Amino acid sequence: MKVLIVFAHPEPQSFGRALLERSVGTLQQAGHEVVLSDLYAMGFNPVASADDFQSRRFPQALQYDREQKHAHEHDAFAPDIQREIDKLLACEMLILHFPLWWFSVPAIMKGWIDRVFVNGVVYGKGRRFDTGGLKGRRAIICTTTACHPEMVEHDGLLGHLDVNLWHLQHGTLGYAGFDVLKPFAAWMIHYTTPETRQAYLDAWEQRLGGIEHEAPMPFHTLAEFGPDWRLCPEVEPRTVGHRRPAHPESN
């Protein structure tokens, strides 16, 4: 496989970096081709702006996602964006490596998504989920956290991990068409022993060994929704994001 790894961590000596290095080594040893976007090392600019387009469809007022579509059609993306789009389109698997900051990616990686997951390529004209622009590819999150795994169970203090990651796993990677694999998380990372860290690295390596054949998360397909964008009544919800409320007053 061609694997694109996007990595966001400000500290080269972090355990997140050790996980990254394990990814690169393991994948290369298994014969995969690895391309790395190390966002901090690249000094990647995360701030979407009018400067991202070399020509404009609506020069009066910026409509960011509509200009993405125009830029794709007219080969008018800023070079730093086009380079990342090219990497994304060339990959068969995407790994996002990051520390979980406020239950999402660090800003530098959010900016990579904002600027690189462009309308016209990744989605648009009804292409999303199982018809998304990146369909047929796999994606996985590999993250380090400052919480205990019990906290992100269904009835845990923070709510289920997949609810916390819904905007990323379903709303971003799933929306783009990826087959999304269950996330890999290393817990309470500042307070682990060297032995625990070694065990995380080995567990991740083992996971990577079977990553080509692992079953993705069971997201719904477009065909399971009606023209009103609601799940067809005969379809049983099978994700944390489509679960029906237990009682009407719950939010």
Place this chain on the structure above:
Amino acid sequence: MKVLIVFAHPEPQSFGRALLERSVGTLQQAGHEVVLSDLYAMGFNPVASADDFQSRRFPQALQYDREQKHAHEHDAFAPDIQREIDKLLACEMLILHFPLWWFSVPAIMKGWIDRVFVNGVVYGKGRRFDTGGLKGRRAIICTTTACHPEMVEHDGLLGHLDVNLWHLQHGTLGYAGFDVLKPFAAWMIHYTTPETRQAYLDAWEQRLGGIEHEAPMPFHTLAEFGPDWRLCPEVEPRTVGHRRPAHPESN
């Protein structure tokens, strides 16, 4: 009330900007004091790094959240961060104004959260949710979207809006201690008529009129969880993030 508005939009002529201006005008007319952080206008740096600290507890390798705690105790934050912390601590209500990009905030606002919601002030030493550092304050999201409201119902294509926003509303604002009000969203904003936009502005103005007394979202309190971080068995889950799975194989 003292109201802090944090605004992230790259286009001064956007409808998001019009919503912001309606916020400022309505709140000031009602006698509230408004402080604005216009992140694009400020050129706010969203990238968390070692430069954020003027002294370090762990100079060898950056542990970002632990350095935040140290910086708070030693008055060692970079000035752009300290200014925003001061605004945050002075406010009684926080309004986040942003376009919904990939079911979250634009990177420049994620960076404001990463750098300003600091350990030692906003959370830490067991302070979170109803004991969070910002308890007693209110917070609300005011956003513009590129989706239909039907898509973010419980059985909608994208999953419920509150699942998409869980990481922000529960994991960030709720975790910090805020009473979080239901979000305000203007739908499919690129394709609205002037009349619809006017109606959104008026609906938002009306909402702001009662914002001091509106009931917050029903998040669970710390006392409802056991020492194992799980909801006590007698407590009925009442949020989208704590809902029990319908059947075991669902994710």
